[in-house]
Amino acid sequence: MTGEADIEERRGQVFCTSSVPARESLEFWHDAVLATLVGMDIRAEGGTYDATMRTDRLGELRITTVDCDPGEVHRGSGYVARGDGTEVFVAVQASGTAQVEQDGRYTELRPGDIAFFETVRPYRTRFPERFQLKIFAVPRGLLGQPESALGRITARAIRPVGGLAALLSPFMARLADTSESYSGPVADRLADSAVGLLAAAAAQQLDTEPAELPGAERVLLLRVQRFIRWHLADADLTPAAIARAHGISVRYLHRLFEQEGTTVVHWIRRLRLQECRRELPDATSMGSVARRWGFSGAPHFGRAFRREYGTSPTDWLLGERARLSPEAS
Incomplete structure (x- = not known):
């Protein structure tokens, strides 16, 4: 079995399931996600899993890129109760699709789409095909929204078809790919810019929030x-x-x-x-x-x-x- 301490040593680096025997790959990945992101159940067909993760820190942001086989993740109430949800996740769908459920809403993410995930409430995401996802963990206070507001922007696909979303999607994706290139004041300024854009996107979503179904x-x-x-x-x-x-x-x-x-x-x-x-x-x-x-x-x-x-x-x-x-x- 791969322990959490072993995963901790890999934080801030690249690691993948190919580094362990195939029969241990899903367990290894479960521990990696728990140590790097938050706790969640992960299911995949066949009991083995081919996945790679790269994680880095840029200023106040933790940036994680995952490239994975199809599967399903579920952050249930038991994991939420452990109290590891101190951040809001903002995900950019780089390839494949994702079917997201949270806060009574369902949406499908396509390549280029952005979505907010609240980590203090359960969510479920199904990936029907191999996918790549770039996840930005943002300290919740930096988005400038109360808890009640954050619950109204989860599980909504922000499509990069124009305006701020068209600027934000490629910028965040490129930032995730090149984060290791930046350090010192440049890294801090880029992180501040990214957080500012994400806060603006959250505010815009709330301003243009469509009428809810009853x-x-x-x-x-x-x-x-x-x-x-x-x-x-x-x-x-x-x-x-x-x-x-x-x-x-x-x-x-x-x-x-x-x-x-x-x-x-x-x-x-x-x-x-x-x-x-x-x-x-x-x-x-x-x-x-x-x-x-x-x-x-x-x-x-x-x-x-x-x-x-x-x-x-x-x-x-x-x-x-x-x-x-x-x-x-």
């Missing part, structure tokens, strides 16, 4: 989304079936998703495509993967894939296999 509707929407994820492989997962399972009308179901800026059909299709994309590089049959995740066959899957990603699954797969081949290293 509390009961929010709970219902989360329940519907969980139901969809549990039944994602079911080819009969239709709006009518979902509405019937929850005792609501199809019209009301569509209304719940409309207020989230999407449709129930698109939400299902996107999750299915993510699962297919995760399996395709190791699959022998594209059609079998497509049918396993609710598509009628390869043609149906191919049309949906091209509509979502702008390329065919065959071309995407060729690019992935070329990228992952030893000759490409």
